[in-house]
Amino acid sequence: xxxxxxxxxxxxxxxxxxxxxxxxxxxxxxxxxxxxxxxxxxxxxxxxxxxxxxxxxxxxxxxxxxxxxxxxxxxxxxxxxxxxxxxxxxxxxxxxxxxxxxxxxxxxxxxxxxxxxxxxxxxxxxxxxxxxxxxxxxxxxxxxxxxxxxxxxxxxxxxxxxxxxxxxxxxxxxxxxxxxxxxxxxxxxxxxxxxxxxxxxxxxxxxxxxxxxxxxxxxxxxxxxxxxx
Numbered sequence: 543x544x545x546x547x548x549x550x551x552x553x554x555x556x557x558x559x560x561x562x563x564x565x566x567x568x569x570x571x572x573x574x575x576x577x578x579x580x581x582x583x584x585x586x587x588x589x590x591x592x593x594x595x596x597x598x599x600x601x602x603x604x605x606x607x608x609x610x611x612x613x614x615x616x617x618x619x620x621x622x623x624x625x626x627x628x629x630x631x632x633x634x635x636x637x638x639x640x641x642x643x644x645x646x647x648x649x650x651x652x653x654x655x656x657x658x659x660x661x662x663x664x665x666x667x668x669x670x671x672x673x674x675x676x677x678x679x680x681x682x683x684x685x686x687x688x689x690x691x692x693x694x695x696x697x698x699x700x701x702x703x704x705x706x707x708x709x710x711x712x713x714x715x716x717x718x719x720x721x722x723x724x725x726x727x728x729x730x731x732x733x734x735x736x737x738x739x740x741x742x743x744x745x746x747x748x749x750x751x752x753x754x755x756x757x758x759x760x761x762x763x764x765x766x767x768x769x770x771x
Contacts, residue, residue, distance in 0.1 A: 545587075548577075548579055548583050548587065549587045551577040551578065551579060552573060552574075552577045552579060552583065552584055552587060552588070552594070553594075553597065553598060553601075554577070555573050555576035555577035556568070556573045556577075556594055556595075556598060557598050557651055557652070557655050558576070558651050559572055559573060559576060560595070560598070560655055560658055561651050561652075561654035561655040561657075561658055562654070564658055564662055565595060565658065565662050565664045566662070566664075569591075570584055570591055570594075573594075592665065592666040593666070595664060595666045595667065596666040596667070596669075596670060598655065599659055599666070599667050599670055600670060600674075602652060602655065602656055602659075603670070603674070606637050606638060606641060606656075607674075607677045609637040610633055610634060610636075610637050610638075610677060610681075611633075611677055611680065613632070613633035613636065613637070614630060614633040614634075614680065614681065614684055616633075617629035617630060617632075617633055617684075618684060618687075623687070624687045624688060625684060625687075625688055626688060627685060627688045627689055627743050627746060627747065628739050628740075628743050630681060630684045630685055630688055631704050631738070631739045631742050631743060632735060632736075632739050633681075634681050634701070634704055634705065635704055635705065635707070635708040635735060635738050635739065635742075636735050638705075638708050638709070638712070639708050639711065639712065639731055639734055639735050639738070640731055640735075641653060641656065642656055642657055642712045643711070643712060643715060643728055643729075643731050643734065644728075644729050644730075644731035645729050646731075657712055657713065660709050660712055660713055661713050678701065681701060682697055682698060682701055685697045685700065685701060685746075689746060689747065692746060692747075696746065697746070700742055700745055700746040703742060703745065704738060704739075704742035707738045707741065707742065708738055711728075711734060711738070715728045
């Protein structure tokens with residue numbers, strides 16, 4: 543098998559097996575058997591299991607981040623260089639949610655692999671997530687242009703919470719379906735995106751006191767007043 547085809551076969555087999563069984567239950571021997579190659583080929587092209595996982599995650603993440611940044615660029619162009627906060631948040635969470643939820647992908651291998659990557663904390667993926675943050679800085683800068691009166695800490699918390707809502711929805715979609723007895727439609731991806739965007743935008747724009755955390759003393763005083771009444 544030519545070298546490039548061997549590499550492609552290994553990546554395809556690894557992604558499918560990791561998507562189906564998770565990272566800890568799949569060995570390199572499982573992958574070479576599924577790809578119909580020998581172990582030396584994996585070592586030659588990737589060096590180790592961690593490097594193979596990293597290659598798969600980076601490939602999928604780059605596609606998502608490219609889509610995010612293209613949507614952000616379009617939103618800012620339409621706004622004359624300053625997009626609405628809702629448009630920024632929609633560009634941030636939309637590609638991830640569309641890629642992992644809804645009937646269009648029918649839980650494709652790529653979607654299931656990224657869901658595994660979100661659920662299972664394995665070192666190579668964790669290192670990449672902690673290192674590759676430049677595209678998120680571009681979103682923070684866009685949010686700062688959109689909300690110039692909002693403090694930096696509040697902007698970063700808003701960005702973080704928007705991502706957290708999207709990832710939690712992907713990770714626990716089955717539980718949410720059962721909990722809501724089907725009332726929460728996980729196939730309505732656009733509706734999910736708008737819910738995440740609305741909640742995140744509200745937290746950032748509800749007013750000057752929206753993000754003020756009460757001190758322990760004020761909480762204690764309020765509790766004592768309530769106890770006396």
